[in-house]
Amino acid sequence: MDEFSFIDSIKQHSYKQSSLLKGIGDDAAVFRQPAQDIVTAVDTFVEDVHFSRKTMEPYHVGYRGLAANISDLAAMGASPTFYLVSIVIPKTWSMKDVDQIFHGMREIAAVYQMDLIGGDTVFGKELAVSITVIGYTERNKARYRSSARNGDIVFVTGTLGDSQAGMHILLNENKYENKDYYIKKHQKPLPRVDFAKALADLPRVALNDVSDGIANEASEIAVASGVSIHLYDEQLPISQSYQQFPLDLQRKWKLFGGEDFELLGTVAKESWLDVKEAAEKSQTPITKIGYVHYSVDEVGYVFLHDNKDRQLLQKDGYIHKK
């Protein structure tokens, strides 16, 4: 397959989004969105930095790459709509494998009726996939990190640490319970778009997606909102068979592991029932894991409480007694 027929092969033959005026095939794509706000982000994945062929088939590289970007849109409360893909292809990758990357992207794109509207295919020394996503939110309903307020409830969707557990299983031959479950969580994570959209009627919610571990995500909310975030260790949601892994890894993955693409959020106590309803409506497991506090000398801090103690959580996994 040469470059031109390859580009033809990844081009969509029809588009699903009615706001799209021009897809691939000109100098740029064109769309129109008068009624909503437009949300956009870009992320790049490099082989052996962000993923390894030891734990990912080409199909998963595409699926997970776009999933991570969609997760950013979910964390803004936006509906995924379009994506553009720039890919650097090294000689070590066959066009057939590259095609599988696009196959993986198409599969998760189809879940949300997203259209591929642009891109670039170039050759280089290492595989790098750069994905730009575009989504829509109701006007003034983009969800910011800076919206957390004193007294808010802190919640998280799903379970934590599963993606890292899946990678661990793939890299360490051994007997594990629910092997396929963890591997799937690593290779084919499902962003929490439906839940985020079900929150649309809430007047205020702070949201962040768990791409780098909740310690880091909570810290970003705390810093942006000028508050501190307090988490209860024993309330952090884990999968049933998660305790089969060594204790230190359990702790490391759930706090700092990341790539679970769950949503971490904070809302006013009065909104908590609405959040639970949104979770039910979108069939999303949700857990209350802490609270937001304002104290002038603790702005930007994240604390982890256990039975009697509290510790200051650092983004990088380094923990201080406090």
Added chain:
Amino acid sequence: MDEFSFIDSIKQHSYKQSSLLKGIGDDAAVFRQPAQDIVTAVDTFVEDVHFSRKTMEPYHVGYRGLAANISDLAAMGASPTFYLVSIVIPKTWSMKDVDQIFHGMREIAAVYQMDLIGGDTVFGKELAVSITVIGYTERNKARYRSSARNGDIVFVTGTLGDSQAGMHILLNENKYENKDYYIKKHQKPLPRVDFAKALADLPRVALNDVSDGIANEASEIAVASGVSIHLYDEQLPISQSYQQFPLDLQRKWKLFGGEDFELLGTVAKESWLDVKEAAEKSQTPITKIGYVHYSVDEVGYVFLHDNKDRQLLQKDGYIHKK
């Protein structure tokens, strides 16, 4: 400079676009554009594939990379508004040099009041810069390749072949006339945004930017519009001192060289006066170089006419007698 302080250093402290609701600093950026159509494209530049440090300072890599993307927006008739940058940084590049790339981008962005609203910084084996641009056009005024019609006049802005001439000068020590002029055309091309915007009142114009040489760009218009395009060799605009270069290079650069980022267009004869007015208003040199023809057995072809003969131009530079 570590990664975090670097990202801080490239982040804009204030934004110019009033349609922007949220810039860098959350999971994604947010903007609102009810009155206009939105245009978006992405391009990636890899070191030693798309540029070389032999002919480009890091500053030029950024300037020219964003210029090429802006040129795509100009070719759609759009006003450049936002950009997002994903960059893969190898160990061979210092953060100081990477910062210079962003400096170059900022400088051309400032010409159009563009805001940097997102990006990603990752480390890898080779420098790759992936730029996504977003622009606005009046409703239904995006300019497509498919708009050329039988009898249209074909025109091009500026002069052709200068960028390749500039690269040639940089790679071959010798005495040349107007050296700085050609080098600037290679390192700091200026996209034809003002001219494209000045065409806004025209009911119809087909536009393509000259990124890959006019033979290729004319072919794209011919294929998309289902017509043939006829160019007059002696009318192709060249710079005054262009004839100092060997004849075969002159021909190669002006037809197949590309990266001049001029605009190639076609309009109805009745619109030609308006196009000339738009050129004058935006101080853009413009030249009539041919015409569009429809003939059922010549769809998608580009012909080059000289004194007595005509030749079929192939995109790749291979020329057939016809």
